Amino acid sequence: MISESAMVAGLIAGTGIVPIDSTNISLMFRHSLLLIFRNFKKFRTTFLINLIGLSSGLACAMLICLWVMDEWRMDKNFPHDARILHVLGNHHQTAGIKTSLHTPGVLAEALKQDFPEVEYAVATRPPGTMPKFTIGTGTESFKARHLFASQDYFRIFPFPLADGNPEKALSGKESILLSESMARKMFHTTEGLIGKPVTWQQKRQFTISGIFRDLPPNVSEPYDYILSYDIFLKEFNVHWDNHNAMTFVMLKPGADVGAFNKKIADYINTKIDFTSVKLSTQRHSENYLYGNFTNGVQDGGRIEYVRLFSLVAIFILLIASINFMNLSTARASRRMKEVGVKKAIGAGKGSLIFQYLGESVLISFISFIVALAAVYLLLPFFNTVTAKQLTLFADMRLIGFFAVLTLATGLLAGSYPALYLSGFRPVAILKGNFTSSLRELWVRKGLVVFQFSISIVLILAVIVVFMQLRYVQNKNMGYDRENVVYFFKEGPMKEESRLFMQRLRELPGVVNASNATGNVTTHWGTTTGVEWPGKDKDANIEFGCQSIDVGFIETMGLQMAQGRSYSADFPSDSSGLIINEAAVAVMGLSDPVGKEVTFWGDKCKIIGVVKNFHFKSVHKAMSPWLYYFRPDQASAVVARLRPENTKETVARIESLIREMNPGSVPELKFMDEDFQAVYQTESRVGVLSRYFAGIAILISCLGLFGLAAFSAERRMKEISIRKVLGGSGAHIIYLLSADFTKLVLVAICVALPIGYWIASNWLDTFAYRIELQWWYFVVAGMFALAIAWLTVGSQAVKAARTNPVRHLKD
Incomplete structure (x- = not known):
């Protein structure tokens, strides 16, 4: 005779129900984990699809977020960022106002003298505006990036010095400051170099007055050494009518930027007659992202690509999450009898919610771990494509953000089976009186349309970017850049x-x-x-x-x-x-x-x-x-x-x-390489858009594959009856593919107008551009449709070839 305790143990082992008291919480948790892993094994296809899709989406979003955060941080590492202004020259011309980053080389000192709200003013000539010059030790020479800067440079931009006094380092006309890397390269050390001589352009000698720490990667224009601005004043033509320098000011605390802009607007007119240049300012840290101006008004810049890829990250993560939720809710309806049995023998709603949410959250965090590993492995390649120096664990706040996002995704995806199914009456489920609601079906179809719409927009973007770049590469520029080299004389x-x-x-x-x-x-x-x-x-x-x-x-x-x-x-x-x-x-x-x-x-x-x-x-x-x-x-x-x-x-x-x-150190450059550099931003956008579009399509197809497999599984008895009654394999394939084809066609109708609008706006940034051709849209739509047919068709063919007896005898 079976004892009562044995019966209870049997029920526990068979159903996963553990009496809730303080001594059994640990046992309940371990047993729930066991059931979760058993379900992963039972529904391994769904588990793998969810894992691959969600981890791919998370990895893409992480990579994009690392890039976006790096762009946002550019030139923002200064303690008085809000008070550091870049003085701009607005040239009023017949064709409109042209805004330039360059101003007269004598402007900085004049602003400091004439405007009491200016605490410090600095004139610079950055490396991007001049060729590299040769510096040497007398025995070795090197080509390196230079910066001409006036005396108060380190007061506005307080980069730390490893050796030397930042307040006096640029006071001498014959002074030079080296970066730590440049010092090691030239002298194989960074210590004891103050006072040592350095030759410049093989004809002048400077004395090392300081060694500055290597610049952080979020400086937009890095340099290897600094010379006194007085050298630039002496070597080059500098006057009020020659805009060949950059001017930065740091206002005193409490100074009003708007009022300062009004005061300096016509300042150059007081120094030179018949000038059409008016001055304004922009926060220095904003120039990198907001560097475009139209008719004197700020009009975008790199920020457009930051916004674009932020949206791409959001949409790819949405596609992955939609897949996860769709498959979780679809597969949950196959477990209704399990829910009915458990509830009939006494399982509480809380234990069912815990189990279903646990499954969802666990899959999410496994995906999160896989995504972290993928980002770690892909980051060197991503850095090569984007010309960045990104590191995964540089900011743990990003990791924490994605961990919270993963938890939210898991809870959201598991909320349907956890809350919805656990609330049904067990009798109705066991009698088979439950069917999926029409609303549930339409939500699932709407999500499929949404994710395929995003994928089609990305496919169209890839086509348009590729065609515009090809147009630029093949366009007759009016000169022959092939096999032409150039170099600078010194x-x-x-x-x-x-x-x-x-x-x-x-x-x-x-x-x-x-x-x-x-x-x-x-x-x-x-x-x-x-x-x-x-x-x-x-x-x-x-x-x-x-x-x-x-x-x-x-x-x-x-x-x-x-x-x-x-x-x-x-x-x-x-x-x-x-x-x-x-x-x-x-x-x-x-x-x-x-x-x-x-x-x-x-x-x-x-x-x-x-x-x-x-x-x-x-x-x-x-x-x-x-x-x-x-x-x-x-x-x-x-x-x-x-x-x-x-x-x-x-x-x-x-x-x-x-x-x-x-x-000297010869440095020859091929002109076609310079030409490529002019369009490097667009080239990088093109490369990244291809990868991200491919991943979006992959994730969408994984979801479609899972839904197609689920649909075929639910209709196997219907398919078997049709086959017994003479239905052909082609008819059954059409039957299973038709619904998904309609969804993709709807997605095409939704995506193409949106894609047209986005492509037109991007192409409008070019004075010379391609015209959008009808076949771009046809190719994008047909490619998405072909991928969907291939994905769904594989499951449809599998279902059509199944022996009907196998399912009819159940």
Whole structure:
């Protein structure tokens, strides 16, 4: 005879019901975990789909959040961030207001003297505006990024010094400060270097006055050494009409930024006549994300991509969560008899809620652990794509946030089976009188439509970004950038420029070479100092301008529309100008060659017109441009190489540079690489969008696969009866696929208008862009439909091939 205790033990072992008292809580918890793992094993397909989908979504969201947080932190590591302002120059021109980060190099000192609310003012010339210069120890030389900065730099930007006095480090005109990394590179130590000499450009000697800590990764323009701004004042042309520096001010506590902007707006007018520049300020830490201005008004910038990828992270996480919830609720309806039996023999609602929520939360946290591992493994690759130095555990608040988010996802996904099913009467369930509600079915279908709509929008985005980038790569920019190298002159090579150019042109593999101020894509200037007959006296038009030498037009592959390029056969070319077609249109000249114009106060003649070329990004419209003949002012050399044996030719050029300029470090750059760098943001967006779109599709298809398998399982008796009555396999496949096909078609109808709006807005940021073609939308929709058919079809074919006897005998 079976004892009462044995019967209770049997009930406990069979149903998972443990009497609730203080001595059995631990046993109940362990037994619930056992049941949870048994259910994972029983429904292993659902478990794996949930695990892969949710961990993929969490991993994507984590990677994007790491990137977004790094963008947000850029230039925000200063204690007085709210008081540090970047002074901007608003150039009022005929075409509108152009906002520039550059201001006159003498502005900072004047602002400090004339405005009492300014606590400190600093002028800088950052590394992004000039080429790298050579510094050395006398025995070794290095190319490194520099910064010219005035005396109060460390008062505004208090980067810590490992050695030296920050208040006096920039007070000497012959002082130089090295970063710790630069110091180790040059001297193999960071200690005892104060007072040691350092050579600059092989001709000047500076004394080390400080060693600063390596800059944090969230500094937008890093540099390796700092020179006194007085060197820049002496070496370069600095005056009120030359905007070649950046000006930063730190206001005194309590100073009103708006009132300060009004006071300085016309300040340059008090220093120079006939200027069209008005000043304003922007918080320094905002410039990185909010760096675009339209007609003098802040108008987006990198913040647009931060917002875009934040939305992508949210949507991918939503897709993964929707999958999790859909499959959890769908699979829960298959466990109703289990719920009925448990409730019939005395299981309380609390124990059922605990079990179902426990299953959901446990899956979520297993997914969270898998996602952390995936992010850790993928982060080096992600850093390569984004050009970042992100680390997973740098900010534990992010990990904590995702842990809480994971818990919330698990609770939300498990709330339906836990609260909804546990509330049913067991008799109704055991009699089979329960069916899924219509509302539940429509919610599930709506969630499928939502997640596929997001996936289709991402697919369309990938297509549009790819086509626009291909358009940019293949567009005729008006010059030939292939096999063209450039480098900057310094030291004896600059002083013996004619001899160097003569020997350079004679090198095997060099087709042509010339001097220039920078190249086509970088390091050129602008001016409004151009006058011509018939010019409107109120017109203020900005021209791009560049000093060049004989052979530059030919070296760059520019095409002449009229006239000729500079030639050694014409000594008068020193007063000649070459302009582009956009300049001809702006000036309104019908026959420009031979016309006399005034450039920077000098009378000049137009000797030629080049066809328009894109010297800026295709984000900007074509601008008027002029070349002037000043070889002595040219800071760079451009050379066209033969396509064969370019490595050998580059080696010959580097050898010539070292011979002409002992101690120098040759640094040749290919112009096509510079061209790629102009569009690196768009390229990174394109690469990331492909990966994230692929993951979104994968997660959506996993959910669809799970739902299709669940639908086929529920309808197996119906399918078996149809097969017995003569139903064909093709009809059964159609029967199971039709409902999901309708959902994807609805998703296509929802997604394409949204995708069109997003793509149009993004393309509007380009002055030269592709037109949206109808087939982009067809491909996006058909791709999503094909993936859905493949996913659902695999389950439909499996169901159609099943032996009907196996299910009819149950």
